[in-house]
Amino acid sequence: xxxGIFAKTFPGTDPASVLHLAKSAGFATxxxxxxxxxxxxxxxxxxxxxxxAIRNASxxxxxxxxxxxxxxxxxxxxxxxxxHRRLGVMAKAASDAGIPMLTLCTGTRNPEDxxxxxxxxxxxxxxxxxxxxxxxxxxYADQHNLLLGIEPELANVVDSARKAKQLxxxxxSPRIKVIFDPANLFERENLxxxxxxxxxxxxxxxxxxxxxxxxxxDADGNFVAAGKGVLDYPHFIRExxxxxxxxxxxxxxxxxEEAPGVATFLRQHLSx
Numbered sequence: 001x002x003x004g005i006f007a008k009t010f011p012g013t014d015p016a017s018v019l020h021l022a023k024s025a026g027f028a029t030x031x032x033x034x035x036x037x038x039x040x041x042x043x044x045x046x047x048x049x050x051x052x053a054i055r056n057a058s059x060x061x062x063x064x065x066x067x068x069x070x071x072x073x074x075x076x077x078x079x080x081x082x083x084h085r086r087l088g089v090m091a092k093a094a095s096d097a098g099i100p101m102l103t104l105c106t107g108t109r110n111p112e113d114x115x116x117x118x119x120x121x122x123x124x125x126x127x128x129x130x131x132x133x134x135x136x137x138x139x140y141a142d143q144h145n146l147l148l149g150i151e152p153e154l155a156n157v158v159d160s161a162r163k164a165k166q167l168x169x170x171x172x173s174p175r176i177k178v179i180f181d182p183a184n185l186f187e188r189e190n191l192x193x194x195x196x197x198x199x200x201x202x203x204x205x206x207x208x209x210x211x212x213x214x215x216x217x218d219a220d221g222n223f224v225a226a227g228k229g230v231l232d233y234p235h236f237i238r239e240x241x242x243x244x245x246x247x248x249x250x251x252x253x254x255x256x257e258e259a260p261g262v263a264t265f266l267r268q269h270l271s272x
Contacts, residue, residue: 004029013038015057034210069105095144159203181213187221206243215253226253
């Protein structure tokens with residue numbers, strides 16, 4: 001596996017400087033965010049000079065994906081449409097910069113925060129809107145020869161491995177891949193239940209996983225840096241390896257100061 005980190009963990013708006021900090025902290029690849037180029041995370045336009053700077057910076061530290069998250073089931077259609085337009089901008093940028101995958105947020109009916117749960121996420125209408133949004137995303141991915149990473153996350157409409165598999169089966173596009181983050185599959189579970197959820201989810205999704213994420217949860221269910229919580233990392237890494245995954249393992253939910261220690265922690269588990 002290739003050890004990586006969210007680029008926006010580090011300060012700066014120059015991609016070469018940000019990627020240098022990531023490499024110095026012990027990471028061989030990054031999941032990039034346009035904020036690291038001094039732009040919005042999902043800008044309306046991206047200058048050619050910004051694309052060139054990202055492409056040049058990636059020669060010294062690989063960029064495995066570009067964050068392109070917006071609320072794909074926002075309750076207001078004009079907000080969804082704005083997200084679709086911006087996704088088209090991001091897809092062209094990723095292609096021009098040589099970045100192979102866009103990472104998405106399947107979304108929530110919460111109009112204020114795309115990472116917050118809403119009771120209507122499980123409605124038929126929410127799923128219908130997700131299918132429509134994903135069909136648009138697949139069109140962009142086909143046009144620009146990209147992969148699309150979806151991530152099962154408790155707060156979103158795709159809140160489980162089963163829902164991720166259902167989406168893949170219904171859309172029927174090889175462009176759709178899974179980002180597997182075990183800390184997004186539970187909040188507070190005992191070790192036995194945690195291990196069961198991780199193992200069963202990996203068994204179901206293993207043919208589709210293109211990236212894994214590494215963060216943690218504390219005993220109260222809050223997100224913390226990998227190795228600082230209750231997640232059974234030996235079990236997770238062992239099961240991830242057994243599933244046949246050999247792609248980028250990207251850590252996030254940490255500070256720049258924590259990054260070198262997390263790199264050491266993850267590297268130790270990858271070597272066992």
